[in-house]
Amino acid sequence: MINKLEFRVMGCHMLAALDLPEERLTELEAVPDWFEVWEQSLSRFRATSELNQLNQSAGAPFQVSETLWDVLQESLTSERLSFGLVTPAVLDALVMAGYDRSFDALPSASAYLTPDHFASVGLLSELQLDESSRTVYLPPGLHLDLGGIAKGWAADQAARKLSACGPTLVNAGGDIAISGPQSNGEAWPIGITNPFDPESNLEVLMIERGGVATSGRDYRRWQRDGIWQHHIIDPRTGLPAQTDVLTATVIAPSAVDAEVAAKVALISGSHAGLDWLESNRSLAGMLVLEDGQRVYSQRMYEFIWS
Amino acid sequence: MQSKPNTKNRDDLKVIITATALTITLALWNLFSDGTQKPVQAANPEPSVPTQMLQGKILLGGLPPKTTIIVSQSSPSRQRNQQNSPRPVTNTSSSK
Numbered sequence: 506m507i508n509k510l511e512f513r514v515m516g517c518h519m520l521a522a523l524d525l526p527e528e529r530l531t532e533l534e535a536v537p538d539w540f541e542v543w544e545q546s547l548s549r550f551r552a553t554s555e556l557n558q559l560n561q562s563a564g565a566p567f568q569v570s571e572t573l574w575d576v577l578q579e580s581l582t583s584e585r586l587s588f589g590l591v592t593p594a595v596l597d598a599l600v601m602a603g604y605d606r607s608f609d610a611l612p613s614a615s616a617y618l619t620p621d622h623f624a625s626v627g628l629l630s631e632l633q634l635d636e637s638s639r640t641v642y643l644p645p646g647l648h649l650d651l652g653g654i655a656k657g658w659a660a661d662q663a664a665r666k667l668s669a670c671g672p673t674l675v676n677a678g679g680d681i682a683i684s685g686p687q688s689n690g691e692a693w694p695i696g697i698t699n700p701f702d703p704e705s706n707l708e709v710l711m712i713e714r715g716g717v718a719t720s721g722r723d724y725r726r727w728q729r730d731g732i733w734q735h736h737i738i739d740p741r742t743g744l745p746a747q748t749d750v751l752t753a754t755v756i757a758p759s760a761v762d763a764e765v766a767a768k769v770a771l772i773s774g775s776h777a778g779l780d781w782l783e784s785n786r787s788l789a790g791m792l793v794l795e796d797g798q799r800v801y802s803q804r805m806y807e808f809i810w811s
Numbered sequence: 812m813q814s815k816p817n818t819k820n821r822d823d824l825k826v827i828i829t830a831t832a833l834t835i836t837l838a839l840w841n842l843f844s845d846g847t848q849k850p851v852q853a854a855n856p857e858p859s860v861p862t863q864m865l866q867g868k869i870l871l872g873g874l875p876p877k878t879t880i881i882v883s884q885s886s887p888s889r890q891r892n893q894q895n896s897p898r899p900v901t902n903t904s905s906s907k
Contacts, residue, residue: 507900517906656906678906696899703904709896710903721905752905810896 507687508533514540515548515656517678521663524672524688532670536663540677543662546572547655559641560648566640574639577632580654583765584629590772591765593649594629595738628740652736653768656680657718657761664760675760680718682760694810700752700793707799708791709810716760720767721752721793739772746772753778755790756808766790775800 509522510533521536546555559567569577584592629649633642643649660677667673668684674693675682683693692713696706700723710717722737722745739746753770757763766788770778775792782790782802789804 509900520901522900653906674900676901676903679902679904680906681901681903694897694899696902698902698904700905706899706902709899711897717903719903719905723905754903 510534510536512537512540515544515659515678516550517656518676519678520674520676521667522674522676523667523670525670526688532667536667536675539663539666540659543572543655543659546570547576547651547659549650549652556649556651559643562641562643563645564642566635566642568638568640571639574641576651576655576658577629577634577641579658579761580629580649580651581632583654583761587765587769589628589740591654591768592629592740593651593654594631594647595650595740595743653680653720653764654761657682657716657759657764660760661716677760680716680760680764682716683712683714686713697754697791701797707793710756710808711810712756712808715756715758716763717754717756718760718763718767719752719754720764720771722746722748722771723751737768737771748772748774749794750775750778750792751795752793753790754792755782755788756805757788762787 506526506528507522507524508528508530509520510530511518511520513519514537519537519540521533523533525532544554545551548554549556549560551557555570555573559569559573580593631644631647634640635642656677657680660675660680660682663675663677664673664682664684667675672687673684674695681695686692692711695710695712695717697708697710697719699705699707700721720737737746738744748771750771753767755763755766755770757766766782766785767790770782770790770792772778773781775794778792779790779800779802782788786804788802789808790802791805792800794800
């Protein structure tokens with residue numbers, strides 16, 4: 506029986522599902538507390554978060570928790586695998602684009618008066634790390650936003666911890682981690698929301714384990730000087746990515762890998778994004794374009810309900 | 812000493828049967844292929860436009876050819892299957 510617990514944290518809707526022989530929520534009740542601890546460490550929207558303290562340390566050595574250390578390591582790997590397209594060093598560019606507070610607190614049509622300039626984006630690899638003491642030296646001028654990677658990482662962690670109780674699925678704001686097949690041996694059915702009609706699904710995926718995530722510019726967007734902005738920064742320009750992809754959904758070995766790959770596909774655009782997905786055998790993806798067309802990587806068909 | 816006319820007759824018979832079978836096969840082939848081949852005629856015949864010749868040099872190397880994009884069109888069968896699909900446990904979408 507699938508037991509579900511839904512809650513809101515990290516500015517997103519979360520869901521934890523556990524397949525048990527009977528109806529029971531005891532094991533799931535601890536999950537919101539895990540996310541609360543992770544948010545206090547990783548959120549840029551909490552003034553007292555560990556990440557904000559690191560961002561203000563400006564070159565001074567800063568000892569970080571195991572959680573922040575793990576996510577920084579994950580971010581470094583993601584930055585390398587994405588050739589720098591997915592990096593947490595985009596905080597200044599995000600703020601300059603208008604994303605300077607929690608999305609829930611953003612006015613829908615903000616009247617920002619700042620000139621239309623862009624922030625240069627550094628790379629996380631500029632960090633100096635001392636593993637023995639878990640100390641980080643953040644160069645002056647480099648500020649981090651762990652947004653998407655933190656959610657994917659949290660989904661993976663929660664699914665791993667819950668899997669001791671039974672087959673589990675954790676959805677952290679669209680980044681989904683799956684521990685293994687359901688008790689009956691079947692894959693988990695997961696819908697891909699239609700960005701043009703959020704009440705309907707474009708496809709239903711059947712996934713046994715790993716991760717799936719969607720990156721999109723259909724929801725977290727706002728207006729500045731009459732121009733739509735969104736939260737996915739292209740580090741090459743320091744501006745919201747100019748792309749024909751509206752949403753990218755990717756299946757990968759983990760939720761954080763899926764999150765990073767979906768972002769790469771979206772920033773790269775449909776042609777280069779699909780090429781990149783096809784070249785990586787551990788990935789499968791579907792891109793929804795601005796005009797409503799959908800393009801699929803060949804491996805994606807293995808997961809689509811038919 | 813045994814004579815060989817019987818053997819020769821059998822060989823001749825085999826040749827005749829084979830030749831007849833081949834002839835019938837070819838005849839039937841031509842008959843049916845003629846029956847199905849029809850002259851192709853365009854519904855709106857237009858004067859052919861000569862292909863424009865490539866100007867300039869052809870250079871080797873450069874970017875590899877792009878992957879062909881397959882545009883999915885929802886077919887009636889897919890719509891039917893979606894209706895019968897299991898109810899999703901959850902959905903993936905851009906973060907909300």
